[in-house]
Amino acid sequence: MTRSRNTWLIVIALLIVFSLWVDLSNNITIMNPFNDKPLVNKNTQLQLGLDIRGGLQTLLQADVANCANVDPSALDVTRQILQNRVNALGISEITMQTAGNCRIIAEFPGITNSQQVNDSLQQTALLEFVDMGSSPLPVGSTVVTDYEPKASGTQSNATSAAPTATIAPTATATPAATATPEANATPGAAPTATAPAKVYHTVMTGADLGTVSVQAGTLGGQYEIAFTLKSSGTKVFADYTSSHVGQYLAIVLDKKVISAPIINSAITGGQGVIQGNFTVDTANALAVQLRYGSLPVPVKIVESQTVGPTLGADSVRKSVLAGAIGLAVVVLFMALYYRLPGIIADLALVTYAILSLMIFKMVGFTLSLPGTAGFILSIGMAVDANVLIFERLKEELRAGRNLQQAIDLGWSRAWPSIRDSNTSTLITCVILYVFGNAYGASIVKGFSINLGLGVLVSLFTAVIVTRAYLHLVLDNMKLGEHPRWFGL
Amino acid sequence: MNIIKNRYLYFLISLLVIVPGIIFMILHWTSTGQGPLALGIDFKGGSLLEVQFAGTLPSTGTISALYTQFSTPQEPIANPIIQPLGNNAYSIQSAPMNDATESSLLAAMKTRTNGAVTVLNFTSVSASIGAEVTRAAGIAILLAAIAILLYIWFAFRSVDHPVRYGTAAIIAMLHDVFVVLGIEAMLAYFLHWEADSLFLTAVLTVIGFSVHDTIVVFDRIRENANIYRRVDYETMVNHSVVQTLDRSINTQLTVMFTLFALALFGGDSIRHFVIILLVGIFSGTYSSIFNASPILVVWEKQEWKTWFRRKAEA
Secondary structure, eight states: OHHHHHHHHHHHHHHHHHHHHHHHOSEEEEEOTTTOOEEEEEEOOOEEOHHHHOEEEEEEEEOSSOGGGSOHHHHHHHHHHHHHHHHTTTOOSOEEEEETTTEEEEEEETOOOHHHHHHHHHOOOOEEEEEEETSOOOTTOBOEESOOGGGOTTSOHHHHHSOOOOOOSSOOHHHHHHHHHHHHHSOSSOSOOOSTTOEEEEEEEGGGEEEEEEEEOSSTTOEEEEEEEOHHHHHHHHHHHHHTTTSEEEEEETTEEEEOOBOOSOOOSSEEEEEEEEOHHHHHHHHHHHHTOOOSSOEEEEEEEEEOHHHHHHHHHHHHHHHHHHHHHHHHHHHHHHHHHHHHHHHHHHHHHHHHHHHHHHHTOEEOHHHHHHHHHHHHHHHHHHHHHHHHHHHHHHTTOOHHHHHHHHHHHHHHHHHHHHHHHHHHHHHHHHHHHHTTOHHHHHHHHHHHHHHHHHHHIIIIIHHHHHHHHHHHSOGGGOGGGGTO | OOSGGGHHHHHHHHHHHHHHHHHHHHHHHHHHSSOSSOBOHHHHOEEEEEEEESSOOOOHHHHHHHHHHHOOSSSOOOSOEEEEETTTEEEEEESOOOHHHHHHHHHHHHHHHTSOEEEEEEEEEOHHHHHHHHHHHHHHHHHHHHHHHHHHHHHTTTSSOHHHHHHHHHHHHHHHHHHHHHHHHHHHHHHOOOBOHHHHHHHHHHHHHHHHHHHHHHHHHHHHHHHOSSSOHHHHHHHHHHHTHHHHHHHHHHHHHHHHHHHHHSOGGGHHHHHHHHHHHHHHHHHIIIIIHHHHHHHHHTTHHHHHHHHHHO
């Protein structure tokens, strides 16, 4: 008995030391003594939720009639493409997760300009390389091309349905109306805005494009975009560029011209560069559009929330203060009501807080406001476990048992109630987690994770830590002869 | 102390809170046709813009006019609901709008007020998703209730009629849910509070706490049922409730201390949430002492057989 108790004390002490190390540092490294290489290198920064630190949360949903038809792997590919797109905007710490059958939750900490991000997310993007001859349409104008989406075997039905423009063989009213006025309205360039509803030839689509990268140009201060072609596109491109040197090849995204470079020389080797008046940013932006043009599943934004950093910082400061006051009152109450065991329970509560923070940082859970609520509830339950045990302890002491017996009986009798009440809470947590995960309800999910974790840690501290502390104190200081210390 | 003896008084007290709450919910439903509670935009769809003005604070009329100006058939954002937020900010609710509209609105506000306009919070939710989340939350709570019922049934298999314990715990839980919903409906009427997703979290918390609390009391009954085999059921249940009373009150106090601190010092954004939690936690303790255990006694004695007779005599 004594031996196992000492073992627990050592385990607890080691855990506390480790936890404090994690709690107080933002990055932990453990070196392998044999080859001097880092064995563990982990970022242990506490992750704060968007509702606390400010930022943008966007919920995307597949833009299809029936969510059951969405292929989960296609949705995941969509998520990856979207993530690459926004990563390319230079935003750090983006998290993007699929939720259920047809939703994607995207979180952008620190972002307050939602428009740029959401715009980039919402591009459905059919990328075409269009023969413009010698007179290109200005950037931004709408074009009608001869590309028929159905021809592309790789694209799903959903995508091919998304681009609206159909081939316009005769002068149907709509495409004409959109093409010409825009071309005229744009100042500069394109004096010959051609006849209405001119159908341009699509040389190839983004599907034939291989890698795209940005590199410093040969001219000082300018950037260019290097690209390679897949084998399917190499021949087409070689033939076309050979016969069209000096003419314009427009890059068209969703029937809108995004760039109209001129063909300087034939590109026969399957790789080339786009030169122009690019800065790093515009070059990157174009590269992103080239790289991640089409999505396997079209998506639309159904929910978008921006929290300003001022609201977040204010909430944090006030909540932390309030939480500290609340905890101080609880600690005081326990000490006054339960005397010695109360003080020991308080120490166990501090241990609980240290351990929980460590787990949060190690696993990388995000701390949000609902999560905090779950945590406060779990603190309540941690205290409750101690209260249950001490009430039992008092009863056993009143019944005339000696201290040693009373402690052991108190624990064993309180255990079924602690076990059953916490099990039911854990059951609730699991169901809420599954629900929150499936429907993209991140609030419910965060709450259930924090509460569930809190319950598990509180079980450990109440049943093992408190008991070990109590024995440590009682075995070394003969306080057992003073019933007043136990509030009797 | 005899708590079980006055069980019908305690049931009456519960009804005195729940019935008015239900009336307020019905009133809201019949007057607006939008369900029992005033829902926030997370559930009903719409956009919420909270902006702070560094320049001159515009009147609500000016903001309303701007919204009307940018209103389109696709985004009918005219006639927004505007509420002041502190002394230099507004909270504005309207139909859902996209980011482009928001940007134009902010730009227009900036020109009007000759100063920086800071967005504290901008949320836009399309109408379809809210209804789905509400329905899914309802299903999740239902599933959780069934799972808890089954677990208690299993955990209490050593006593007679274990299914009663599970059922009573679920009834007590529903009691707390109705208390919280009712209070929310009243607050919606008097203070124009809206049920948002934080409210949903609060309800979930209350459910967790309620069942937790009830099981602790029931555990004592389970233990005593095997010790005091000759004592009649009502006395044994009462004894168990009284034995756990200190613990029930102390546990509740510790949670309430933290919540009171959060309500007083925690800032505006979570006050609504914390107050609902306070109500729910209080109700959870009340129902575990004064409803859950008495229901066991009512069931054991099958008292419903005499309810109507009593009424006939009175």
